[in-house]
Amino acid sequence: MSLTTIISGVKLIPASHMSLDELTAIYNQTRVDYIVPMPMTKARLEEYIHTYDVNLTHSLVATDQNGALLGVAMLGIREKRAWITRLGVVPTSRRHGAGEALMTGLLENSTRLEIPLVMLEVIKNNLSAHQLFLKLGFRENNELLILRRPPTGNSLMPVAMEWKRLDRIESLDLVRQEDGAQPWTNQYESFQNVEDVSGLRLTSSDRSSGWLVYQRRKFTLTRFACKAECGAPADVTYSLLLHLHHMHSNLDAQIENISKNDPCLPGFYKMGYIESFRRIEMWKR
Ligand SMILES: CC(C)(COP(=O)(O)OP(=O)(O)OC[C@H]1O[C@@H](n2cnc3c(N)ncnc32)[C@H](O)[C@@H]1OP(=O)(O)O)[C@@H](O)C(=O)NCCC(=O)NCCS
Structure with a gap:
């Protein structure tokens, strides 16, 4: 079972400790200024979790030491592979390490589960996220069109x-x-x-x-x-x-x-x- 941890002063809580309403609200707060608007409803998040095998026990919500919400990141899990998705930090808390802490937490969860491959996608020209993923050792594998x-x-x-x-x-x-x-x-x-x-x-x-x-x-x-x-x-x-x-x-x-x-x-x-x-x-x- 995943437990609450602290990475670089950021508290990481299993997303399964939150309700779907809370997760929807956190996610939407992190995406108010996103390149491609993708607002979520509780029903859409529920469908997303089901379709993409998102495991909320191994997904994370970040807060500061006083419990103020900073961000969220989710982990899909399938045989021998995991998928990082829905990563976001609320705009006013960016560039203070929360995004990297969330990513590190998900990678630690994947390692603990002995998953050899972690995949993700980033919208082209989302430089902050792209830099973060390169910093953590992700490498470009493909370019995908919508x-x-x-x-x-x-x-x-x-x-x-x-x-x-x-x-x-x-x-x-x-x-x-x-x-x-x-x-x-x-x-x-x-x-x-x-x-x-x-x-x-x-x-x-x-x-x-x-x-x-x-x-x-x-x-x-x-x-x-x-x-x-x-x-x-x-x-x-x-x-x-x-x-x-x-x-x-x-x-x-x-x-x-x-x-x-x-x-x-x-x-x-x-x-x-x-x-x-x-x-x-x-x-x-
Ligand atoms: C991408 C995002 C999650 C980063 O979160 P964050 O808390 O601001 O990031 P951190 O402070 O932990 O930064 C960690 C690393 O990310 C990279 N980074 C973050 N913001 C950056 C920026 N504006 N420009 C360049 N690099 C940036 C850097 O490599 C940074 O390491 P450094 O501090 O040693 O330079 C955040 O910008 C965000 O929520 N964006 C909107 C949603 C989004 O794009 N999600 C990703 C979808 S794939």
Whole structure:
């Protein structure tokens, strides 16, 4: 069980000692001036904790010696890997060591749990956080893109290809087979933890083939995994997306964390996806 510790004068309390309402409030206070506004509600935090296997016992809240709240940082835990997320210090308390203390506390928790790999992402140009992670020994592993596509109505005509809808079990199977070094948000466990996962498989007469797995939310298609098995990846992806957006012509689409080197990426651009921002993925072994 994690206990309260003190690092560089900062008191670190297991986040499990706080209510979800308190954690939501702390998190929002740390992000009032964030580069990309991401306000949380209690329900969204609860969903986030579930989807990303955040372990509140090993996550931390920082206070000063008088109990005034300074910040928060959370730790997702999966087999042989951990993920640091939701790190923030309230603006008036920054540059006094709270961020580094929180990070050090999470790294100590990971070491105690004998986890060999700790992952995180930082929005590109968030220099203070990037510097902090470099200082603590994290190294850049990948650059990830966040893409958006607004609904365009029923104007797309899918090309003639043989296609098949994939149910949740078939879709999860494909994602599991691919699971290697995906960003945390797109790992098999993240798909497994959410509702409404399904997919599409396409084969064309020229033998090109591929699949697309995604989560369908009320107004949005999100959490994509895509693979071109045969043929030009950009063309296979584009054909898959034509079918997808023909089927769901009234839904927004949001792609979180596709690698800038993903061979499917040009297919997304061709389909009208637009880059919102980038994240740097960093690892510490
Ligand atoms: C990033 C953040 C958590 C840092 O917290 P902090 O308490 O101010 O950081 P610390 O005082 O512990 O600083 C530790 C190290 O971080 C780096 N750092 C922090 N602020 C920095 C700044 N403004 N410029 C450059 N480096 C900075 C430095 O390497 C610093 O070490 P140093 O003091 O030896 O130079 C804080 O700025 C924050 O909450 N930002 C908004 C939310 C956010 O960006 N979260 C991270 C999402 S990935």
